[in-house]
Amino acid sequence: MAENASNAGPEPGSRVTIGITFGNSNSSIAYTTDSKAEVIADEAGDRQIPTVLSYNDGDEYYGGQAKAFLVRQPKITIAYFRDFLGQDFKSIDPTHCHAAAHPEDTSGTVSFSVKDKEEESSTLSVSEVSTRFMRRLVSAASDYLGKKVTSAVITVPTSYTEKQREALIKAANDAGLEILQLIADPVAAILAYDARPEADISDKIVVVADLGGTRSDVTVVASRGGMYTILATAHDFDFAGVHLDNALMEHFAKEFMKKHNTDPRSNPKSLAKLRLEAEATKKALSLGSNAQFSVESLADGYDFSVSINRIRYEMVGRKVFDGFNRLVEGAVKKAGLDVLDVDEVVMCGGTSHTPRIANNLRGIFPETTTIQAPATSTTAINPSELQARGAALQASLIQEYEAADIEQSTHPAVTTVKHIANAIGVVTGENGDVFLPIMPAETAVPARRTVQIPTPAEGGDVLVRVVEGGTHIKVTKPEPKPAKEASDDKEDDEDDSDFDSDEEEEEEKREKIWKIGGELAEAAIRGVKKGGKVEVTINVAADLGVTVTAREVGAKGGVRGQI
Amino acid sequence: MALPLLPADWSADKDFKRLNALSSASERTIEPVGPHFLAHARRARHKRTFSEDDR
Ligand SMILES: Nc1ncnc2c1ncn2[C@@H]1O[C@H](COP(=O)(O)OP(=O)(O)OP(=O)(O)O)[C@@H](O)[C@H]1O
Ligand SMILES: [Mg+2]
Numbered sequence: 001m002a003e004n005a006s007n008a009g010p011e012p013g014s015r016v017t018i019g020i021t022f023g024n025s026n027s028s029i030a031y032t033t034d035s036k037a038e039v040i041a042d043e044a045g046d047r048q049i050p051t052v053l054s055y056n057d058g059d060e061y062y063g064g065q066a067k068a069f070l071v072r073q074p075k076i077t078i079a080y081f082r083d084f085l086g087q088d089f090k091s092i093d094p095t096h097c098h099a100a101a102h103p104e105d106t107s108g109t110v111s112f113s114v115k116d117k118e119e120e121s122s123t124l125s126v127s128e129v130s131t132r133f134m135r136r137l138v139s140a141a142s143d144y145l146g147k148k149v150t151s152a153v154i155t156v157p158t159s160y161t162e163k164q165r166e167a168l169i170k171a172a173n174d175a176g177l178e179i180l181q182l183i184a185d186p187v188a189a190i191l192a193y194d195a196r197p198e199a200d201i202s203d204k205i206v207v208v209a210d211l212g213g214t215r216s217d218v219t220v221v222a223s224r225g226g227m228y229t230i231l232a233t234a235h236d237f238d239f240a241g242v243h244l245d246n247a248l249m250e251h252f253a254k255e256f257m258k259k260h261n262t263d264p265r266s267n268p269k270s271l272a273k274l275r276l277e278a279e280a281t282k283k284a285l286s287l288g289s290n291a292q293f294s295v296e297s298l299a300d301g302y303d304f305s306v307s308i309n310r311i312r313y314e315m316v317g318r319k320v321f322d323g324f325n326r327l328v329e330g331a332v333k334k335a336g337l338d339v340l341d342v343d344e345v346v347m348c349g350g351t352s353h354t355p356r357i358a359n360n361l362r363g364i365f366p367e368t369t370t371i372q373a374p375a376t377s378t379t380a381i382n383p384s385e386l387q388a389r390g391a392a393l394q395a396s397l398i399q400e401y402e403a404a405d406i407e408q409s410t411h412p413a414v415t416t417v418k419h420i421a422n423a424i425g426v427v428t429g430e431n432g433d434v435f436l437p438i439m440p441a442e443t444a445v446p447a448r449r450t451v452q453i454p455t456p457a458e459g460g461d462v463l464v465r466v467v468e469g470g471t472h473i474k475v476t477k478p479e480p481k482p483a484k485e486a487s488d489d490k491e492d493d494e495d496d497s498d499f500d501s502d503e504e505e506e507e508e509k510r511e512k513i514w515k516i517g518g519e520l521a522e523a524a525i526r527g528v529k530k531g532g533k534v535e536v537t538i539n540v541a542a543d544l545g546v547t548v549t550a551r552e553v554g555a556k557g558g559v560r561g562q563i
Numbered sequence: 564m565a566l567p568l569l570p571a572d573w574s575a576d577k578d579f580k581r582l583n584a585l586s587s588a589s590e591r592t593i594e595p596v597g598p599h600f601l602a603h604a605r606r607a608r609h610k611r612t613f614s615e616d617d618r
């Protein structure tokens with residue numbers, strides 16, 4: 001990855017590093033202290049810093065202050081520009097800039113015209129806009145840390161192209177920031193979880209649902225001993241935070257019209273007020289079961305204040321909520337997996353604070369799947385902070401590396417490796433028909449896993465059969481209800497209300513079943529003592545050669561062989 | 564669940580019988596992120612095995 005090398009950056013020893021997430025809606029900055037990541041608040045106290053710049057009377061505003069200008073000064077306020085970086089004008093979707101400075105076509109590249117100096121108007125390329133915004137982030141971080149930040153890891157969507165990556169690095173470099181590495185948004189989120197001291201670095205399938213403001217990205221990741229392989233991604237621009245804002249705006253606009261007979265969506269200023277307050281109300285509804293929507297002089301000089309409860313909101317936003325479910329289900333399917341294969345769902349992005357969305361996902365996945373979101377888990381990390389934290393952790397891991405070392409380590413020669421297609425395990429059970437997985441499918445090699453397996457109560461000579469294994473989903477239809485006597489059967493049909501039948505209807509049962517596949521090797525462990533255990537180690541080399549080691553726990557010797 | 568008992572007629576040289584090679588694998592990209600990846604990269608670049616790494 002050539003972009004990792006930056007031109008003569010600071011000496012590794014003198015770097016001051018942060019992690020940055022730079023979204024279309026918000027950005028965050030984080031740093032690490034004692035290998036713990038912390039998100040930094042800007043001067044205004046925001047940890048989610050709106051990705052907005054505004055120019056007024058020659059002054060530059062950013063973040064929350066700039067976002068507030070969207071009501072009074074939309075034309076000088078630049079928002080929702082991140083996804084334009086590294087793109088041609090003709091391929092961008094300017095929808096979200098409608099009520100802000102409009103993107104313009106400057107010989108193919110995207111730019112914005114604002115009066116950034118008194119009287120004088122300038123045309124700023126999206127690259128320049130990004131550089132200016134980045135400069136503000138770096139200076140907020142430097143102020144907070146009390147030393148000048150030199151270097152950063154930035155998170156990017158998995159859909160980011162090489163051109164976009166290069167454009168982002170250039171924009172950051174122009175802001176005087178060395179970019180150590182760009183890492184994928186969802187991987188940063190997983191890293192933030194795995195870096196917790198209590199984290200259990202086991203083999204698991206993780207679905208990251210990154211639900212942001214203007215886009216939702218779902219990623220299915222095979223997490224194998226702390227290494228991450230992306231199995232599938234899904235991107236959506238029709239179901240995201242702003243669409244929930246839109247639904248609420250429509251709701252409140254209609255309420256307003258009932259009273260005042262005027263549509264607050266028909267003039268830009270009222271519309272902007274409506275949007276800002278709808279978003280605030282939406283956020284309040286993530287915490288409380290009731291929220292107040294109040295805007296002074298919303299339209300035609302009328303103030304408007306009305307309350308909404310969470311149930312109502314969930315009805316209003318239903319279509320969008322359903323969209324999130326479909327997106328997540330679609331990504332799991334795209335990975336060739338079933339919801340039963342998913343061990344953990346990591347919810348990140350601001351919209352993941354919404355209890356309804358987490359509860360819906362809770363309903364889609366089996367009970368054994370952990371749903372990491374504030375509404376469904378007491379140990380969830382703030383979904384808005386995950387990516388910046390992950391970036392900061394990665395930055396601290398590599399800050400001592402020379403740029404060339406980072407480049408070498410992230411080179412495809414190191415990252416592109418074979419992954420086993422089937423699980424490897426041993427056969428257990430009296431009848432030798434139960435598969436015990438030791439190394440799951442989609443584990444990158446070289447890899448090594450060890451398990452300890454009990455032996456029959458009396459001990460003795462035991463067989464270690466090493467085999468491949470696969471799964472299938474077994475569906476059991478509910479038993480047909482026992483036929484009732486013909487006469488009252490009919491009656492029953494008639495007065496069975498929907499509610500009753502709903503309650504009685506049993507769901508089909510779905511289970512994941514292991515199937516024993518190809519045989520790899522067999523080994524005998526003799527004279528195991530009563531209550532003894534056998535330790536089996538599977539080591540798969542880069543060339544897919546398998547080494548099996550088996551021995552009784554605590555005993556000398558054992559068996560070792562290669563396949 | 565316990566390991567099955569060794570069938571009476573089972574025998575092999577050094578008690579190990581190799582049967583088939585792994586049936587299939589695919590090339591994929593691991594994300595160059597996190598401490599475990601860095602350990603992997605270190606092993607890959609210095610052509611070291613797990614056990615050499617353990618020492
Ligand atoms: N507590 C909350 N409850 C519900 N929604 C929230 C909450 N906090 C933030 N949001 C919403 O999250 C969205 C912003 O998400 P995030 O901060 O992840 O931005 P982002 O990554 O820049 O988004 P994108 O790039 O998709 O535009 C906004 O729609 C915001 O209203
Ligand atoms: Mg985001």
